[in-house]
Amino acid sequence: MRASILSTVAGVLMGIGWWVYIGETADTDDSWTKDAAAYSWLPATIGTIAFIMLNAFKFNVLTDSDGLDDASASCKARVWMLVTLLLFAGSFSGGIIFFVNNYTKGTDKSRDQGAGLSVMLNCVFILISGIIMRVGTATMESS
Numbered sequence: 001m002r003a004s005i006l007s008t009v010a011g012v013l014m015g016i017g018w019w020v021y022i023g024e025t026a027d028t029d030d031s032w033t034k035d036a037a038a039y040s041w042l043p044a045t046i047g048t049i050a051f052i053m054l055n056a057f058k059f060n061v062l063t064d065s066d067g068l069d070d071a072s073a074s075c076k077a078r079v080w081m082l083v084t085l086l087l088f089a090g091s092f093s094g095g096i097i098f099f100v101n102n103y104t105k106g107t108d109k110s111r112d113q114g115a116g117l118s119v120m121l122n123c124v125f126i127l128i129s130g131i132i133m134r135v136g137t138a139t140m141e142s143s
Helices: 002-027 031-036 042-054 073-104 113-142
Strands: none
Touching: 002 042, 002 113, 031 113, 042 073, 042 113, 073 113
């Protein structure tokens, strides 16, 4: 029961993040933000890929591959996890860098701050939902 509740919460948070981003980007009247929409989705897409990667394997393989046919499964799982964490870090930092460089540092205050903030919030929601989903699925693995 706990796993399904946490998985649902993670999915809702992921959906809220994307909804906020799409809503703010589509609702803006700022021409610069409309042009930036061509690449502003990249940090969140990378975060979504990392979310899927995080939940695509069992964590017990990280330390114990004795029961598997492949003796190097632990090494492969560690590389998979490293790549996943790097994608999460890149997504999160990409959202922050996008917001700071394009909306807070500039002297042009006519830009829609909400659209820039939504890029960063989307990445934060994806990171939080990934952690919640992992906690939820970890309880299923142990039972």
